[in-house]
Amino acid sequence: MKSVPNTQLGTLVADWPIHMQRAIELSSSVWTATPNPRVGCVIAKHGAIIGEGWHAAPGQAHAEVVALDKAGESAKAATAFVSLEPCSHTGRTGPCCESLIASGIQQVVIAALDPNPAVAGSGVEQMERAGIEVYHMVDFEQKARSVNAGYFKRREEGLPFVRLKLAMSLDGRTALADGRSKWITGTAARGDVQRLRASASAVITGINTVLIDDPFLTVRSSDLSISDEERKLNATLIERQPLRVIIDSQLQTPGTARILNSGGLVKVYTLNEDFIGKALADNVEIIQTGSCNKRVNLQFVLESLASDFSCNEVLIEAGPSLSGAFIETGLVDELILYIAPKILGSDGKPLLAITGLQSLDECQGFSVQKLTKIGEDIKLTLRAGQ
Ligand SMILES: NC(=O)c1ccc[n+]([C@@H]2O[C@H](COP(=O)([O-])OP(=O)(O)OC[C@H]3O[C@@H](n4cnc5c(N)ncnc54)[C@H](OP(=O)(O)O)[C@@H]3O)[C@@H](O)[C@H]2O)c1
Structure with a gap:
């Protein structure tokens, strides 16, 4: 050659x-x-x-x-x-x-x-x-x-490409103090999130988001912003749902959760050993992981998604705790922030639950890849590292 x-x-x-x-x-x-x-x-x-x-x-x-x-x-x-x-x-x-x-x-x-x-x-x-x-x-x-960043990473490193998506207000808040976060951003940004889901092998969320928001985390063709060219190229798009993944150390996911009952496969990663014989639903598999500080070991989850379920790209749609944990462990490749021109106030939930930093040297850096206006909101795409 x-x-x-x-x-x-x-x-x-x-x-x-x-x-x-x-x-x-x-x-x-x-x-x-x-x-x-x-x-x-x-x-x-x-x-x-x-x-x-x-x-x-x-x-x-x-x-x-x-x-x-x-x-x-x-x-x-x-x-x-x-x-x-x-x-x-x-x-x-x-x-x-x-x-x-x-x-x-x-x-x-x-x-x-x-x-x-x-x-x-x-x-x-x-x-x-x-x-x-x-x-x-x-x-x-x-x-x-x-x-093919995900395909190459899975083949070369045994891990998927990890994209973390968060919607926040101008003052960096992701939900009100009571946890309500639905519709911080407008319809155009939400249509764009649907595209991220449609191209992901799996969507990962945390147990608190399941308990508070009860999301479906499915691709909804009616909400998807898609051009005619993309529709032609992605013939099976509408039928394909990404794998949905719940990170749930104590196995608190209720059998009635919408994420379990909206079609498609769901994997629940847990530390709880008592789940054996516990069936949440036919489409749901419960997987026991090793622990990291008494919580689900996130590196294990990603390795399992790559090796057991051939996931090339995963999308994290979780709250500040799980999103912060993924960032802290250095497992995120790309961060996508949708910024709504609104103020939620300092009682609201922060972007990421990361504490204990002692000096600026300990801060993680990102490089800005792209900044676009999307409807009334801003979309900021960043890569890990400077
Ligand atoms: N603005 C946005 O983009 C956005 C997106 C999604 C959610 N939200 C909002 O976020 C709020 C929920 O956020 P949250 O931070 O409380 O919940 P979360 O991030 O959805 O879930 C956090 C939970 O995940 C579990 N977990 C298991 N292993 C973990 C690990 N290694 N590290 C960290 N967590 C681990 C922990 O519970 P266990 O220890 O019991 O397993 C932890 O409490 C809701 O109000 C929701 O509306 C906002």
Whole structure:
């Protein structure tokens, strides 16, 4: 495989960055591939796109196969741009390498190797053995990895990518003193949260939020802000609910909680050993964890979500206690704050329950990635670390 930085692309292949950009764009607009990676593919010949494809959901055709189908016979001697190395193994569908080889494609250009041990370079080898020229556009690698940040993290570190979402007032409060927090932000921000849920493998919440708010934490198609292009790419979106996860040391979740009774699978992580034989509902699994300061060990939860349930990305929607604990343990990769232009007052609940900091050196830092106005509110996206 030849690595090609953009600066080494000759005039004959000057359109390569445009095609790879399009393949990555297709992959990044797909929310429903989990636990598979998001993959986009463009097939081009003489500078023109003759086929495009994306992998919409597990069990459905892979991006390369969809694009090859569209290109038909014209795929012969064409170039395929794929955001991730084509697979070489048989899963729920056949290996994409074989389809590319059979199509008579001349060149395959990838943005990143697949970290899945069942692929990891063997896709490239198989295609090269069959005489296909394979190129790696190294300048696109970071973009391709960030589209699949969760998939790469699960494969490389055994942990999901962790996104923490919180809605707060201008004065940094997340609920009134009595715990009421519903509708701090407006409808546009809430529609955006629905998108976060739709793209998450799992949504995690704390027992107090379950007891106080009794949320569903489901994706509701009616509330989801989604463009026509996204609707086309995410064919199975509406039917797919993320796994819902409750962190509940003492197993206080009532069997009547709405989160248990709104369809879809629920996992409850607990320290309580007495749950054996206790059935909350058919769709609910209770999992015993190790303890950390007499509470559920959050590292264990994330490892279990990655290894037992193949979660690539998880979204935390909890109150200040659990959100603070995730931040304190350094397990959060991305923080998304919706800031409502309202004052809730100093009796209100804080953003995060973190205490005991003695000096500024102990403060955790974040870097600002994006700031946008969303309806009447502000959305601030931050990454852990400075
Ligand atoms: N503004 C927002 O974005 C937003 C979002 C969600 C909720 N809320 C509001 O937040 C309030 C509830 O917040 P909360 O902080 O009381 O509850 P929470 O964060 O939802 O849940 C906290 C509970 O999780 C359990 N837990 C288990 N393991 C833990 C660990 N390792 N670290 C920390 N907690 C662990 C603890 O109870 P056990 O020890 O019994 O397990 C703890 O009391 C509600 O008023 C709700 O409306 C606001």
